[in-house]
Amino acid sequence: MSIREEKKQKTKQAIMDAAITLFSTNGFENTSIEELAKAAGVGKGTVYGYFQTKTEILHAFCEYELDQIHKELVKQANPNAPILEQVLTIYMTEFNHVTRNKEFGRIFMRQTVFPDENDAQDHLEIDDKYFQLLFPILKKAQDRGELRKNIELLHITRHFYGLYILIMSSWYTGRIPTEEVSSALELIFRQALEGLQPHSDSKSK
Amino acid sequence: MSIREEKKQKTKQAIMDAAITLFSTNGFENTSIEELAKAAGVGKGTVYGYFQTKTEILHAFCEYELDQIHKELVKQANPNAPILEQVLTIYMTEFNHVTRNKEFGRIFMRQTVFPDENDAQDHLEIDDKYFQLLFPILKKAQDRGELRKNIELLHITRHFYGLYILIMSSWYTGRIPTEEVSSALELIFRQALEGLQPHSDSKSK
DNA sequence: TGATAATTTCGACTGCAGTCGAGACTTAAA
DNA sequence: TTTAAGTCTCGACTGCAGTCGAAATTATCA
Known part of the structure; x- marks a missing residue:
């Protein structure tokens, strides 16, 4: 070199x-x-x-952090656990990372969810990474019959993501204290799932 | 004076x-x-x-605008329409207002969802107004049997709100074009509702 | 090795959000 | 009407993000 x-x-x-x-x-x-x-x-x-900008410095570190998180997740993932458990694990791991630097997480979330015009492009990549992580998990759950087959996977990932953003927002604005984030997330995911999984009386497994 | x-x-x-x-x-x-x-x-x-700040000027107008929206909504509301229709009307009305000034709406959403430390308090009021609008609608739907009775109304409002934020975010980041917002919102709300409404084979009405 | 081209570094500069205190205007009381 | 206290207005000032071009460093090639 x-x-x-x-x-x-x-x-x-x-x-x-x-x-x-x-x-x-x-x-x-x-x-x-x-x-x-x-x-x-x-x-x-x-x-x-x-x-190029001050926020870009933040992003650089964000990407690094997210990479770490994703790697960790891929390792510890249990692809046969119930879908609720898996999804919860994913988001709580992400949340725990964010927790360590609240300041940092807030700006990251903010920029991801409602970015400035200038750097709107950056985040499409990050989202991709997220979807690529979730897709196989959801696919498997769908195959196992835990999720309806007549819903696009993309819509399911979005559904979960939307609820995660909501909980994060509630946390940042102080409506949910840190110790309740986990249960709040579980509750609302459960709600979502009751709609995402097939309606049937033959609840076999 | x-x-x-x-x-x-x-x-x-x-x-x-x-x-x-x-x-x-x-x-x-x-x-x-x-x-x-x-x-x-x-x-x-x-x-x-x-x-006090530049954003506060924006907020002043936001509050005014939201007031207008809410008044309008209360008028045009049809309390006996299916819950999906009512909720969609509410959010699409809000969206249409935001559409008129995209710039404005983006900053408003951003500040509402992930506010700066300084003005985090401001928005609790705005949220209250939103919840007070939705509560009676959901209550009625619950009474009519369109929503499960074993879920707190607060959680239902949150669920819808989370999904609305998601769609708005997707719109702002260009993942959903303006003309598809309505159908995207309907699709995801429908998904949510399938879980929110009682499971039963006797789908009477 | 020396000379020229390409790249990198730097801090003075610009533009804007937000502060502050001196001065202008309004009120109240005699 | 005068004067003193209270309130409002203003633009010069501070601090910071981001720009720019001149100077320093490194690469290239004769």
Whole structure:
């Protein structure tokens, strides 16, 4: 690797590291780019050579975090557990990660759900990753007869996602305390499922 | 009314009017407070005498708009229509209003769902108004047997609200085009209802 | 190795949200 | 009508996100 590329690598990492530290310690809004630049040992303009906007720095870390979460999920997943259990596990794992840095999670959710015009594109990718995780799980559940066959999987993922956003929103606005998030999510997913699973009196399994 | 109060009234209205015009014409982000102040014929500082932040100006108009929407809804409501129809009417009316000023609606939704720490309180009121509108409708539907009796009304309102947020988000991020919002909403509400209404083979009405 | 081209770095600069205190206007009381 | 207290108005000022072009660093090739 050339000197140039090596330096770039290092600089970018230094900026990322500084960002993670400062955002976590002082919050996103309370961290100025100038401050961040100084902490990373570079000039302000340099930061903008690596990231186009302040939120983009957040996104970079978000993507990394989400990757971690997804990897973890894929590992610990139990593809034969009831669908409710699996879906709950997925979202609660995500929630627990977000919990560790509330500030961070709020901005991430906000940008994902109602992004600025400029960076609306970024998030389509993230969503893709989410759908790709959920699809096989739902497919299996459908095969097992836990979910109706006459509903598109995409609509089911959306349904769950919508309810997750709702609960997150309630949490961020203080309507649901942290310790009740799990039960609230379970309750509303259960509600959703009663409609998603086939109506039949022959509840075999 | 004293001269002073009269003046204040007028000034506030002038700011509001200028805001509505400029935000609608040039968008929220592209309108500076200085510009707004000039259009209203006052100094910059004066604007901040009436509103604490730029978003608060938006909120003032939002509240007004929502009031209009709610009044309209209460009038045109048909309390005996099927629950799906009623709920769809409510949200589509809201959506249509938002459509008229997309910019505006996006920021409103965003602030409502994932607000800044500072103005998290504001929105609890708005939500209350929403719940008070939905409650009697759902209660009636429950009495008619269209909704299960063993689910708290609050959870039902939340369920619908979550799905509405999801659809709005999909619209804002361009995943659902305007002309499909109505059918997407209907589809997902139908999904939700199949679980919300009692399971029974005696589908009388 | 030296000279030129390509890339990267930097901080002074622009534009805007929000603050603040000096001064203008309004009210109340004599 | 005068004056003192209370209230409102204003724009200069602060702080920060993001831009830009001049200077420094690295690559390329004779």
